[in-house]
Amino acid sequence: MNMEQTIRAIVGSFILISLLLSYLHSSYWLLFTAFVGLNLLQSAFTKWCPMETFLEKLGVPRSC
Numbered sequence: 001m002n003m004e005q006t007i008r009a010i011v012g013s014f015i016l017i018s019l020l021l022s023y024l025h026s027s028y029w030l031l032f033t034a035f036v037g038l039n040l041l042q043s044a045f046t047k048w049c050p051m052e053t054f055l056e057k058l059g060v061p062r063s064c
Contacts, residue, residue, distance in 0.1 A: 003062045007051050011036060 001009070014036050022029035043049040056062075 001060075003052060003055055003060055006055055006060050007049065010051060011040065 015033055018029045018032040018036070022033070039050070
C-alpha cells in the first residue's frame, strides 16, 4: 500500500473505533472523532498531515 491508501485506512479505522468506544464506553470518545475530522480538514488547506510525516519515518512509500 502506498502513503495515501495507508492514511485512508488508518483514518477510517480511527473513526470506526472511536464510534464503537463512544457507544460502548463513553460519549467523550466522540471528541477523538472530532479531532480526526479537524485534522483532515486542516490538511486539506495546509497540505500537511502529521500522520504522513510519521509514516514517512516508518518507511511507507509515497507512491507505487
